[in-house]
Each structure stands twice: as structure tokens, then as C-alpha cells.
Amino acid sequence: MVTRALRIVVVSEDRQHLRDCFDFFVACGYEVETRCDSIYRESDSPEKKDVLIYDYDGSQTTISHNNLFKIAVIPAEKPDLVQKAISEAADDVVLKPVTPAKLLVRVRAAAAILEARVAVSQQYGRNPRNAYPSEGAFLGTLQYTIEQIAVHGHCVCTTLFAVSNTKSERYREWLASLEATALPDSRIFELSGNRVAVVTPASSPDQVTLWAADQMAQASVRDTSHADVSPLSISGSFVSTRNESSTSEQVSLLLTDRLNLAQSLGEGLLVDDSLENQWLPPQPTGSIFEGMTAQDIMQPTTVRLNASDSVQNALENMRLWNAEIAPVFQADDTPCGLIRTDDLVEIEDKHQAIGRYCLPNIPQVRCDSTFDEFVALFSSHDSSWLQVFRDGTPVGVIHCDDLTSMNTPVMVSLP
Secondary structure (H helix, E strand, O other): OOEEEOEEEEEEOOHHHHHHHHHHHHHOOOEEEEEEOOOOOHHHOOOOOOEEEEEOOOOOOOOOOOOOEEEEEEOOOOOOHHHHHHHOOOOEEEEOOOOHHHHHHHHHHHHHHHHHHHHHHHHHOOOOOOOOHHHHHHHHHHHHHHHHHHHHOOEEEEEEEEEOOOOOHHHHHHHHHHHHHOOOOOEEEEEOOOEEEEEEEEOOHHHHHHHHHHHHHHHOOOOOOOOOOOOOOEEEEEEEOOOOOOOHHHHHHHHHHHHHHHHOOOOOOOOOOOOHHHOOOOOOOOOOOOOOEHHHHOEEOOOOEEOOOEHHHHHHHHHHOOOOEEEEEOOOOOEEEEEEHHHHHHOOOOOOEHHHHOEOOOOEEEOOOEHHHHHHHHHHOOOOEEEEEEOOEEEEEEEHHHHHHHOOOOEEEOO
């Protein structure tokens, strides 16, 4: 396999949308084909494509495209089509209105997932294009939840189980019990890496907490009558969000952060906030940074540390939340810089306080700062990092390399 630019095909009956996508993705360095049609016929393409972006209205004939990462674009007034698109093998779902920049985030995510599938297939001899068909459905379900929670403000819980042995009969019995006892409207997905995810809408997270605890307790009962049978061991991480005193917009952002934790287990999907479709004006001008704000390109920070924390505790906290970098604060809530996991690992005495090892003098920008406003701070402050704040609270970071990577195509090693 050789490294090449991702090959994208966009199918829509909206000619303006096709023109916008073609101009935008070509400007970003991708190989792009557009089809003014209601359905994609794979046999018409002279070469194999990697990503299919298509308008889905629920009436198309179902055709399997196992060699494509499929992104379904669904009318906002028809949210019921989300589940149908997922059941028909869509890997990702996006609600209209969409812009090419909004789709770019999904395309970059698709590249990471496709390459991960190839790596899995090389290691285990599985189909590289369709190794875990429910993985895309899991991501699509969570993404749809994020896009809808700002409207409905309901409580959604995700339980992620790590399983020691998925080949045993005991595992199949446990999975059957999981399906039989799951709360109403739950969706269960078997993921790569011996993981099972359960997405549950609930009136209270306590409902799901008790159910998840029961499932782990049942799995911990070991059959000692057969010494040659590997025991089944289950562990779980619980992701939830409440809407008791928060606004629905705050809940949406909170769930996005919680999903970052779910992604740390290997899915690699990038998720935008509820304003993602406002990245660019409807008519792209050629630069993907046109109309961008700091929050559009930042990496969300999921951990906040104290300067007095020990290196050991900080490392454990950052690894728990899969954080590569985190803001650090003094006792009086004064920010004192950023700390990186790589730097903490190299410190020999893990009992020292982390305050002295921070990256100091990191420029701070508002989350609504425009591209022209924040990009100049890299050179004026001689810093590779910027820290993004919303209402005085740190919400993310921007590395100078992020700007370079967004403006260049994702190069992939795919068959």
C-alpha cells in the first residue's frame, strides 16, 4: 500500500452543494468526484473510493458498499431517519444544514477510522473495510444524541464495558443477558478491542448505574468446574450527563466532553459543538480558515489540574481522561500554564508538585476570537500553544501544527 490522499465521492441532487464540496475539498488537496443523483452506484467509478457523502431521505434502495466509509446527510426535520440510516450501514450521520467545512471534520475522522480498520485487519486477518460494522453505528448514535440534546435537553448515558474474553460461551451468555435486561430504547454495540457499548436514554443516571453494576456483578461469577475455561472478567466506565440546573447548550457541551472520554477507547471520531455548521459562510472563499473562530479548531481540554498536585496524581488523572495536555491553576484560581503528559512521564520524582514544570506564559484567547485575531499570537508571544477560554474558564488549546494539518489533506495508507 502507498500513502495517498483520501478519495471522496459526494452524491446529491443539490448542484450548488456539489459545486461547493468539489471546490472546497479540491482546495484542501483531496481527490473528489461528484454525482448529481439520488443514489451511488459503485460500479460507475473508475477507481475505488474511500469516503461516500450522500443525501439520505429514506427512500433509496439499500446497496451495500463495504469498501466505503459512508456519511449520510439527513434533513433536520426528519430525525427519525437517523436510526434507519444507521441500520442501513451508514458509518456516520450529519444533520442539515451542512457546509463543506462541517463535512471536513467527518472526513478527517473517517480517515483515522479507515486506517485503524486496516491496522486491525493486518494484525488479525479481518476485513479492513468492514471489520466492526456496529462501530460506525455506535458513533453515529452518539453524534446524533449530541446534535439533538441541545433541543431536547434529556439525559443520555453511555456504559462502556471492557471484556477479557469475547470468544467464550460465557461471554455470549453475558451478552444475551445484557440485551434482555437493558433499559427501554437502549442500543448495544460490540466494538473493536473487546469492548461493548450501551447507549441508554434515561430519566435518571442512577437507573443506568444500578443496571451496569448488576451486569458487572453477574460477569464476575466464575465457573471453577472447568479449569481449562478462561474466566470472563468485565470492567466498565460510565459516561452520563444531567439536565437539572444547566441550560441545554451547556449540557450539549458537557456531553461532547463525555464523548471525548468514550473516544479515548479507540474510536477516533472528532465531534464539533452545536455551532459547527457556522464554521464557514455558505459560499467558501477558498481558505478553510475563512470565518473560523478559536473554538472551531481547538482541542477540548477535559482535565483541570492544581499546581500543588503531585506528578503521579496528575498523570493518573490525565490518563483517565485521555488528556495529552491540561491547564494548571494556583490555589487562588490563577492560571499558571499548561502541562503535557510527555513532560510528566520524564520526571523521575513522581511525588513533586507539577507547578514548576508547567509551560508558562501561554497566550490566552477568547473562544469567539477570529482566525486573524488568534493566529498572530503564535509569533508575537513566541509560543507553540494558545489557551482558549470561555467566560473565564479554560475549554481548549490550539497548537500551531493544528493550523497546518487542517489546511492539508489527510494522507492515508489504504488498499
